[in-house]
Amino acid sequence: MAQAVAIVGTGQTECGKRSDVSYPELVHEAVTRAFEDAGIGPEDIDAVVAGSMPPAMEGVNNPHLYLAGAMGAYGKPLMRTATCGSTGISLAHTGFYHVASGMFDTVLVVGAEKMNEGDPQGTMATVADPFFQRPFLAGAPGIFSLQSNEWAHRYGIEEKRVRMAAAEISVRNHNDALRNPYAHIRIRTTIEDVLTARIIAYPVRLLDVCPASDGACAVIMASQEKAGKLGRNQAWIKGVGYCGEQAFFGEGDKVVWKSAINAAKSAYDQAGISNPLKQLDVAEVYNPFTFQEMLFYECFGFCDFGKGCELVEQGVVMPGGELPCDPSGGVLCTNPIGATGLQRVAEVVLQVTGRAGDRQVPGAKTGLAHAMGGLDQFNGIMIISNEL
């Protein structure tokens, strides 16, 4: 492993339709809160790492410039990282490499999106090559439904069972989101509501799908020496993993999903995790679609392949279970995409430092943050602990 890197501050905006502020003002809000949390100011920052979705999302093609002032980046090194859906976790990785290299003591990492400024599904359809795939990518819902259907069929899980487990995940997330002041969708739902909601892309119904959110998240990373001087809340990055696949959606196996498996494996190896269900206390699994979350349980080794539903049915991944997942309410209830992966990091930091308020997982020490992107080709992981 590289030299130790701490996360010493996080800041999140309230998410939703944030047309009350401009995109830079939204980012300013998150960054201000991260500075407050760390007890430092822009003068303490040595470099800034920023990212979002492809800039077609907001129609401003140089986002790191547009947002520079809002991040206090004037006069500093400024890097833009952007890996589509996995941007937030790639941002965290980039910040980690910055500090771990020994070149910077304190780095500000910012992810943001204002999905209500553009046409999110129209933008996402243009992520694919124009020759073969573009007409067949009905945004994210299309891709993830294809994957979920294949998964359920592969393991012969009956439709009713899958839908019931997905509905439980939806209800859990919606309940959790009510306890997260930054969450977008704040409604109490029932199993019945989820099962009968309008079909978006079969089997995915309205309450199985994430919203299009505006939101920003900022995280401050520091070297061990600098973190020691600050002497406040500290979480430590114990492992990182990222893995990519083929550009052609139909080419890879999206059920025994190599990029998810490998990303987790790399991060676990670095963090010394051999039994994730036992060694992790909380997991912020990237779940824009309820169904997909169960597939991640399998790829991340929380259970055997084909057994994802059981973790829901047995309550393992539910509040009070052995590995509560997405106590933040998850991506399902809040998805400003460029910020989303970084929100997972921020939530795990809050959890392992015991500052997650009403949604605190009691005694959480080590957590997993995850994001996914591409047309289901990229997965990234970060393991964070309250112990160095």
Added chain:
Amino acid sequence: MAQAVAIVGTGQTECGKRSDVSYPELVHEAVTRAFEDAGIGPEDIDAVVAGSMPPAMEGVNNPHLYLAGAMGAYGKPLMRTATCGSTGISLAHTGFYHVASGMFDTVLVVGAEKMNEGDPQGTMATVADPFFQRPFLAGAPGIFSLQSNEWAHRYGIEEKRVRMAAAEISVRNHNDALRNPYAHIRIRTTIEDVLTARIIAYPVRLLDVCPASDGACAVIMASQEKAGKLGRNQAWIKGVGYCGEQAFFGEGDKVVWKSAINAAKSAYDQAGISNPLKQLDVAEVYNPFTFQEMLFYECFGFCDFGKGCELVEQGVVMPGGELPCDPSGGVLCTNPIGATGLQRVAEVVLQVTGRAGDRQVPGAKTGLAHAMGGLDQFNGIMIISNEL
């Protein structure tokens, strides 16, 4: 400084209008050549860093996915870095942080652009915020002409003198490009040709301006241990610097240009350079416009402020001078933007390892690679030497 990072291979495509191949095929060409140069294959690569302009340039909004196969990124960590015009140098910095962190032994860094697939100036006009600046950004020529005019006026350099020095730079670059097998524009020009070419954006005439190119560049970085095992040509990264400014074009001083000055200063400090004119043997200055190159001489400390023309007039920056600049023919003759900054790095590597063919600067040991972006808000530098 961080742990030592070597550049152990470079690969460039021929540049120009490359409609003979698809964008992925173009990238494949550069990456294949980088592997050949380093004597390794994709199986030796631990992570891939890729980048280009805002994806509106080619209309494929997830370029690191589109190009994944072409970079041999299957099953590997893959990062997308994109900072507009400065992308190429930001890519080199990102690769450097990856290796310097100790997390990866060997990293492939790829920059690419296919500017002939889109509308480059139309794309560049959309980099600015939609509220205040977008109507006033006539692509790159507008911005750089504003800057050049202010510079010449500030120091009272008479127009005739500036234009003559710019014309000499143009002729020098066009001559150099004829000796670079990867260069796009391959014509012999005369001072007279440059002075009488069609006005694009006064004072900038056709031969003062870079072309819109298709091209790709790949660079392989390695840890000291890995580089030692490879035992082939090695160049070493001695310093990196990057600096950003305000989002509003009218806000900063673009003559005594903070981002250029600070980026160079950071890199010089790390590399132990106090007298760049003496300590550097070659400089690949990012020069999409002849006039702007002289402004960089001043900001990089090659001469005093207001004295940029003198370096041209006295031959200091010309072939055979004390600090030959842009022996590759520079950005002026070849500008596939996402690759351009990385081409500067590749050229300096070729120069300091004595492999620059007909355009070799005799005995070059240490060189500077530079790129610039934003609406004149970002500058990045890398100092590369053949000695560790």
Added chain:
Amino acid sequence: MAEESRILTGYVSLPYKWAMGPATTRFYEEFRKKRIMGSRCGKCNRILVPARSFCSDCFVETDEWVEVSQEGSIRTWVLINFAYEGQPKEPPYILAILDLDGADVGLPHFVGGFEMKDLETVEEKVRIGGRVKAVWKENREGYILDIDYFEPID
């Protein structure tokens, strides 16, 4: 007055000229003749469809071109029931990943040729593993939509 936030509306529209490169050009020339071509990777031995110049996994150039079947089976499918900017057809419609006989990778395309009144009528026609066959357009331009859709055949 102070706390209002107005919305500025606008469009970004840009034109593109995407170079296909020789492999895709040739693939679509064959397409006009109603032939679906794959290319074999000499390293992993997979038949890749659409045919391409290098293998996505192995980073080696492919050399041998082979025709694959116009029939295959449905790997997975989805019924699209929402609208977005630039959509290729009116919803509802069916997207699928198809495993053509003779190919080692899946191809995304439409499944159609029947009325999609509701989920029940759709599920009568479409299932994972179900067999399909390409239905070509009369006028072919050398593009992926020269195949109008794949039609269920069992």
Added chain:
Amino acid sequence: MAEESRILTGYVSLPYKWAMGPATTRFYEEFRKKRIMGSRCGKCNRILVPARSFCSDCFVETDEWVEVSQEGSIRTWVLINFAYEGQPKEPPYILAILDLDGADVGLPHFVGGFEMKDLETVEEKVRIGGRVKAVWKENREGYILDIDYFEPID
């Protein structure tokens, strides 16, 4: 056949709804009334134009709004003589950075109001340091182009 590469043409067009936020909204309300507003940064003391909610350098919120002059001087200018997609007017035209009296930062806008036959006629009217004054459109929508251009006045 083998080495041809066809070109596929297309467009990407997407709609946007940009939220201005309260500062820009207010700035443009004043604009409709032909007033150009700046905001003062309490830390660096600069008057920033356009008025904004936080200082670009200092990362502190601005609070005081002040009107700046509609006259100023040309910091730098350029004659645009080429065309691109989405261009706001037919070339040739003049872009400039203007230092309005009372502002500490430059404002990009057009300089116009005279015929631009050739470089010589332009250079008679436009020079760095030359004085200009805002010429407003009759119908103002609350946008930067409510000022038609800045006109040379010396």
